[in-house]
Amino acid sequence: MATQHSQSTSPTFVIVGAGLAGATAAEALRSGGFDGRIVLVGAEAHRPYERPPLSKGYLQGRSDRGSLEVRPLRWYVDNRVELRLDTLVTKIHRHAHELETATGAWLSYDKLLLTTGARPRRLPVPGSRLRGVHYLRTVDDSEHxxxxxxxxxxxxxxxxxxxxxxAAxxxxxxxxxxxxxxxxxxxxQSVLGPExxxxxxxxxxxHGVELRCEVTVTAIRPAEGSPDRVGGVVLADGTQVEADVVVVGIGVEPNVELAASCGLDVDDGIVVDRHLVSSDPDILAAGDVANASHPLLGRPIRVEHWANALHQPVVAARTMLGExxxxxxxxxxxxxxxxxxxxYTGWVDPQREHQxxxxxxxxERKFVAFWVHRDRLAAAMNVNVWDVAETLAxxxxxDSRVDPRALADPAVPLDQLIRSRADG
Known part of the structure; x- marks a missing residue:
């Protein structure tokens, strides 16, 4: 039976989602002076780890599992962060300030941070569950x-x-x-444009990759003599591409089911304000799952990248601490x-035309590309050009006017690209 939530002199902050965002939030709470109870709950059996290497160095065998971990086990012990791994939270009882897990356990909270992340979008065609069809999201996925x-x-x-x-x-x-x-x-092409x-x-x-573009996959067929294993991919025009392994990378979906089931506002993620607070003042969200109001961009945006999972939880922690x-x-x-x-730094509004x-x-694949809308710089991408990301940001x-001719001229230093607001 659920216990009644009560205020105490030592509050409990619970973080659901034990990835980079969750672990970063726990660290930010402690470094921010929080001395109460911190519980970090994760559905995976692994301690919090970083995901970018899963499709890069770790997938290629150039790094070991230990290098993925956000913090070693000793850090959680020393900082009194309770790790509850391999634990699925199934319900949030908002009025009681309690969580319920798949095993029937209950956990009270004063503040709750949801860092539940995202999951790969599944390929909705026959044969997509055959052995040899892979998705890439977890450390286990990468190892397999x-x-x-x-x-x-x-x-x-x-x-x-x-x-x-x-992955290719x-x-x-x-x-x-x-x-x-x-x-x-x-x-x-939809992200960068044709050029x-x-x-x-x-x-x-x-590098020897065969690209087949403007095609539609209609099925994954089994191998001859092995009906449970993948043998090829069938395209809409009837063409078949032989395959021993299929990797599906068609995007992700935010894990919003827990938030939606308790009545939080959900729209392409958990809707939060610029402080990362949801429609419930005691529940926040950060990372891949958060659709956050962005004061500079003037609209809500959900970002599915490592930097967001690293920096956004720090703001969430400060908000939880009353800042x-x-x-x-x-x-x-x-x-x-x-x-x-x-x-790549910035954001390009797909509803606007950009130069x-x-x-x-x-x-030579050594350049900086700029996306410009009405003489304002929206985004920039540096390829094999280093130590410029902060300047581009x-x-x-x-948000000053920029001159496209100066942008294209390597003789003009990047930090001199801003035109005075008084010009023109």
């Missing part, structure tokens, strides 16, 4: 996939987004034969594919 990326293995990647292309690069590094199937005219998407398409083609904290960092993400490294300005050499945040 890594074991299959051997020389000569036929790997088909469905989806030419960031995860799909990183890892598969090629392992000697596998790789085909990428993409619905658009080029991988990443810049072509940079990544050419990169993969040069007037606002999350206004610009979206940021990075990728590593073969010899190409990239950082793309390039500084540098696309053919400063240009975007300044």
């Amino acid at each position: 996939l890594r074991a299959t990326l051997t020389p000569g293995t036929r790997v088909v990647v469905i989806g030419g987004g960031w995860i799909g292309l990183e 690069a890892a598969a090629r590094a392992g000697g596998a034969e790789v085909t990428v199937l993409e619905h658009a005219a080029r991988p990443l 810049l998407a072509g940079v990544f398409a050419d990169l993969h083609t040069e 007037d904290a606002t999350y206004d960092r610009l979206p940021y993400f990075f990728t590593d594919q073969y010899e190409l490294g990239m950082e 793309v300005v390039v500084r540098g050499d696309l053919a 400063g240009l975007i945040r300044d």
Whole structure:
């Protein structure tokens, strides 16, 4: 039976979701002076770990599991953070300030932070549950996939987004034969536009990846003689692509079911304000699951990248501690594919037309690209050009008018690109 929630001199803060965001929030609470009880609840059996290496170095076998962990076990003990792993929270009883788990256990809270993350979108075609079909989200997913990326293995990647292309690069590094199937005219075209998407398409083609674009997958067929294993991918025109392994990377969905079931406002994530507070003043959300009002962008936005999971929980923790904290960092993400490294800062509104300005050499894959709307810089991407991300973020945040000709001119230092508001 549930116990009644009561105020105490030593409050309990509960964090549901034991990934990077959850662990970062716990650390921020302690460093911010919180001396009460902290409980970090996670559905996975593993201690909090970082996800970017799962499709990069860890997938290629270049790093070990210990390097993924946000903090070692001793840190949680020393900082009195209770880890409840392999524990699924099934209900939030908001009025009682209590949580219920799948085992029937109950847990009271004074403040609750939801960092429940996201899950891979499933491919809705026949055969998608055959053995050999992989999704890439957890450390277990990465390890299972890594074991299959051997020389000569036929790997088909469905989806030419960031995860799909990183998985393709890892598969090629392992000697596998790789085909990428993409619905658009080029991988990443909806994100980068045709010219810049072509940079990544050419990169993969040069490394031996077969790109098949403007195709639709209708089924995954079993292998001959092995009806439970994948043998190929069927396209809408009847073409079949032979496969020993299929990697599905068609996006993610935020894990909002827990929030929705207790009546919190949900719309492409858990709706929170600039302080990361939900429609319940004692419940906050951060990371992949949070659709947060962004004061600089002037709209709510949900960001599914590592930097958000690292920085947003710090603001959530400060809010839980009663501070007037606002999350206004610009979206940021990075990728590593073969010899190409990239950082992207800012956000491009898909409803607006943007001019793309390039500084540098696309053919050499060493450049900075700028997205400009009405003489204002919305986003920038540096490819194999380093130590400029903070400067680019400063240009975007300044919101001054920029001159596209100066943007394209390498002779003009980046920190001199702002035109005075009094000009023109």
